[in-house]
Amino acid sequence: xxxxxxxxxxxxxxxxxxxxxxxxxxxxxxxxxxxxxxxxxxxxxxxxxxxxxxxxxxxxxxxxxxxxxxxxxxxxxxxxxxxxxxxxxxxxxxxxxxxxxxxxxxxxxxxxxxxxxxxxxxxxxxxxxxxxxxxxxxxxxxxxxxxxxxxxxxxxxxxxxxxxxxxxxxxxxxxxxxxxxxxxxxxxxxxxxxxxxxxxxxxxxxxxxxxxxxxxxxxxxxxxxxxxxxxxxxxxxxxxxxxxxxxxxxxxxxxxxxxxxxxxxxxxxxxxxxxxxxxxxxxxxxxxxxxxxxxxxxxxxxxxxxxxxxxxxxxxxxxxxxxxxxxxxxxxxxxxxxxxxxxxxxxxxxxxxxxxxxxxxxxxxxxxxx
Numbered sequence: 001x002x003x004x005x006x007x008x009x010x011x012x013x014x015x016x017x018x019x020x021x022x023x024x025x026x027x028x029x030x031x032x033x034x035x036x037x038x039x040x041x042x043x044x045x046x047x048x049x050x051x052x053x054x055x056x057x058x059x060x061x062x063x064x065x066x067x068x069x070x071x072x073x074x075x076x077x078x079x080x081x082x083x084x085x086x087x088x089x090x091x092x093x094x095x096x097x098x099x100x101x102x103x104x105x106x107x108x109x110x111x112x113x114x115x116x117x118x119x120x121x122x123x124x125x126x127x128x129x130x131x132x133x134x135x136x137x138x139x140x141x142x143x144x145x146x147x148x149x150x151x152x153x154x155x156x157x158x159x160x161x162x163x164x165x166x167x168x169x170x171x172x173x174x175x176x177x178x179x180x181x182x183x184x185x186x187x188x189x190x191x192x193x194x195x196x197x198x199x200x201x202x203x204x205x206x207x208x209x210x211x212x213x214x215x216x217x218x219x220x221x222x223x224x225x226x227x228x229x230x231x232x233x234x235x236x237x238x239x240x241x242x243x244x245x246x247x248x249x250x251x252x253x254x255x256x257x258x259x260x261x262x263x264x265x266x267x268x269x270x271x272x273x274x275x276x277x278x279x280x281x282x283x284x285x286x287x288x289x290x291x292x293x294x295x296x297x298x299x300x301x302x303x304x305x306x307x308x309x310x311x312x313x314x315x316x317x318x319x320x321x322x323x324x325x326x327x328x329x330x331x332x333x334x335x336x337x338x339x340x341x342x343x344x345x346x347x348x349x350x351x352x353x354x355x356x357x358x359x360x361x362x363x364x365x366x367x368x369x370x
Contacts, residue, residue: 008313009275009300010268013320016335016351016359020044020060020078020086028091031098032106039064039074039092043330045352047078048115048125049265049339050145051178056083056343057145058350059094059113059125060358069132071330072096073109075125077145083341083348084360094125094140094148101150104129104136111135112338116170116181116205116266124181124205126154126168126190137165137192139206154190154208155200160245168192169263170205171274171308174342174365181205182269189308191263191276196247197301199309211309213246248309249301251283256297256318258283264298265340265349273312274303277337277349280318291333295322298337298351320351320361329354 005012024041040062047058058078063071074092094113096105108130115125122143128135137154153161154168171189173182181188187201190208200208218239225233251258257280264277277300284293291297297318304310322333332354339350347363 006300006315006319008302008315009277010347011300011319011363013347013349013361013363016320016326016349016353016361017084018326018353018357019084019360020047020058020088020358022357023062023088026076026088026090030095032096032102033064033066033072037064037066039072039095040076040088041065042071043356044088045330045355045358046112046336047339047350047352047358048113049341049348049350050115050117050123051341051343052117052123052145054081056080056086056341056348057115058086058339058358059115059145060088061111061113061352062092063109067107069108071109072107073111073130075110075113075127083343083346089146093146094127094150099150101129101138101152104131104138104153106131108132108135110138112167114167114169114263114266114338116172117178118205119175119180119183124170126170126192128166129153134162134164135166136162137168139168139208141206151206154192154206155210156207158209160210164194165192166194167263168200168208169266169276171267171269173269177342179266179268179340179342181266184269184274184308189267189274191248191267191278194262195260196245196250197261197263197276197278198245199248211246212243214241215244216241246309248303249278249311249314251281253283253286254288255316256280256282256288256291256295257299258287259294264337267303268340269305272302273305274308276301276303277340279336291318291322292327295333296336297321298335326353326359329356331355335359
């Protein structure tokens with residue numbers, strides 16, 4: 001895996017180094033799956049990240065080897081004083097349970113957390129609840145990263161509540177050295193989706209409303225003979241059309257993101273615009289010939305400060321590339337960016353490697369980004 005500078009955002013980032021792998025020795029009594037489940041025995045990957053009490057804290061997605069899908073996902077807490085050497089706590093902190101959301105989260109589990117600090121105190125996690133057929137974007141909150149309250153579907157109360165949804169990257173700002181969820185234009189923003197990147201807004205970080213667009217508006221001209229001297233006698237009548245999700249960024253033929261685009265870590269408010277690190281999937285026929293088919297690699301997008309849905313710049317190449325050293329695992333050729341923190345003057349970017357282990361890549365924090 002090689003590194004290259006992003007043309008639009010943060011970096012350059014170093015080549016990821018492995019920091020955390022499976023823990024077959026940790027077990028717990030699962031209220032759904034039974035006793036002595038080795039919940040991190042098969043894979044550990046795709047973490048969310050924050051800084052809390054002077055430590056880097058990861059919510060690690062880990063899988064067991066039990067059941068129909070040979071890998072129910074749960075989230076465990078790992079902490080570090082240097083951002084590299086982590087201690088994983090023995091029991092998961094966010095997992096399917098005997099609760100109202102069991103039908104949404106079992107048997108697939110709780111997947112791919114994105115983690116932010118709330119400006120009003122505590123922490124917010126977005127994650128994918130997977131019942132084995134459909135993944136749905138959920139939210140949860142915690143005062144301490146160990147005790148969590150599940151709030152259910154992020155899009156509850158909207159027509160998208162039952163749609164396949166995932167990858168909620170909430171907009172943050174760098175505040176007192178920490179990334180904190182940021183209100184922008186009076187609301188919180190979140191980028192989400194798989195395939196295309198979409199946006200949503202919220203007033204409480206729990207319930208979200210997807211940004212929509214008219215999919216088939218129309219207009220026609222009418223003649224107004226009484227418009228008066230100096231004014232146009234024509235006027236435009238606009239007819240509203242049906243609405244649907246507003247796509248912000250999607251696949252590009254011949255490039256590393258030719259198959260799909262998916263938000264990575266929480267987005268970052270900077271003076272130049274909103275930086276979103278995202279993950280691009282490579283198409284098996286129409287993709288980047290320099291990358292394997294279906295490879296996942298991260299790039300960066302810059303959105304307009306005045307319009308968080310408007311793309312003003314986008315990487316043409318990934319800033320981290322797959323190489324043979326990290327190509328093998330549960331899902332090969334995957335470098336999946338998901339956690340980002342500011343720590344001791346550096347950006348620490350946490351990535352899932354081949355859906356099997358965790359790595360960290362670093363970059364200096366520039367004055368313009370703080």
